[in-house]
Amino acid sequence: MLFAATATVTLCVLTLTSCGSGSGSSGKGGGKVKVGLITKTDTNPFFVKMREGAQKEAEKKGVQLTTAAGKYDGDNGGQVTALENMVSAGVKGILITPNDSKAIVPALEKARAKGVLVIALDTPPEPQSAADALFATDNVKAGKLIGAYAKAAMQGKEAKIATMDLSPGVSVGVQRHQGFMEGYGITDKDPALVCSQDTGGDRAKGQTAMENCLQKAPDINLVYAINEPAALGAYTAIKAKGREKDVMIVTIDGGCEGVAAVKDGRIAATSQQYPLKMAADGVAAIVDYAKTGKKASGYTDTGVQLIAAKAQPGVESEDAGFGVDNCWGK
Template sequence: KALVVSPAGSAQVLSALDQATQRGVPVILVDTDAPFDKKVTYIGTDNRKGGQLAAKGLAEAIGGKGEVALIHGVSGNESQDARAQGFLDAVASDYPGIKVVAKQPGNSERALGLTVMENLLTAHPDIKGVFATNDQMALGAMEALEARSLRGKVEIIGFDATKEAVQATVDGRLAGSVAQSPRMMGQRGVEAALAALKGQPVEKRIDTGTELVTAANAAKYLK
């Protein structure tokens, strides 16, 4: 037996993962990493790199200068935290004309993303761009902009490249979204589990890649 798991909140599953390894069950983490040294491997997105890609996309969308904000998921979720930190690091190091004026939690929820965006527009009326660390928050932020007739005035980059977010990108309602490869995560997870059961070596981290989806390349994500 082997355990392939995508932990929603890594801290909550550590004891279960430890119990599995004590029983000789190999543990493979996919999509969301956890601070668990006994895992065979982590397979998924390099979320920090994905956040850096979002910074690049947002910088291009707003012309490399202006005030921007970050709407992030629940703190403590490794994937969400890494996306946010990658974005902040890239802005600080690569885009001197961009200033992050706010960092607000949206808890990966669409309704909260809308509320946070409304508050950001009130507190920072000159804001030019937003990075939301998942598409649900990005879509909520988009709806807040459109309710104030600000479509095209504030650019938004999301993360996950869901069908709805990609269509919104095609329609010019979002600037883009960072795509992951969930199918590859699942496939490589099963392959790693089989290899571990056979005693074969497995890389400690397997990056399944990211791509910035914009109007220029969105069509392939709608197939």
């Protein structure tokens, strides 16, 4: 109960400080249309950029934006509390990146039953139909891109692969892992896969996970990481063992720190995604719903691009310069 109260207070503070400007569109009850955004956390640069994109679009459209986030990656309870508070506050639509794709479903269904448009960003609920629409990177494709790149870059060398995965119950982690394996051309039963660890997408946990894998299989030479924080944590562990020159790391995100790591060789390649576009398009869809009653539906692909310092034959990619021009975060 204490945590639920804390989440409520946090949401209320955010409500007071995250309103759009301008005369605004009017809902059925008059006044500004209210839009909610709930991200997995409020610290990951990916979600910071998502919030920025939503705020800019809200100001452009003249609507009121309320934001909230889980306290940590995987915090479903905090997201449920935030969602319920937003519905009570009269939002027309909610954008959400679910921390737990399955556990969030009952709360989404309750919101939709009250006429609230629910759009998942980045991470689909399970089933995906629990939200009205999904605006996201094609996470399987993002994984396939770095898997295919890694396969080409290995040039026939025997792979000893470690995967730095997300967390149980989160579909985006499953999809990216699946995509990487497909892109590389193996399955989870292949002997090339020597270690898999969950990281929660966290840098410190990524380092610990990689340390565990190196103890289990010291000859690892290829690492797939769910995102760039986990990848950079893994790099720290690899460097501590003096193996940074002979272990390739591939990942997904496209943040500015990650692209810089591609540029200086800590990461071989990353699949760049575009969180600002996800959020901006989501806000626009809710405003359209408020004006016309037309609900967004189905899946909208917000794009992904492979960024690599060294191109590989047969794998389309852009260089780090392109990545810098299109990255997010600092």
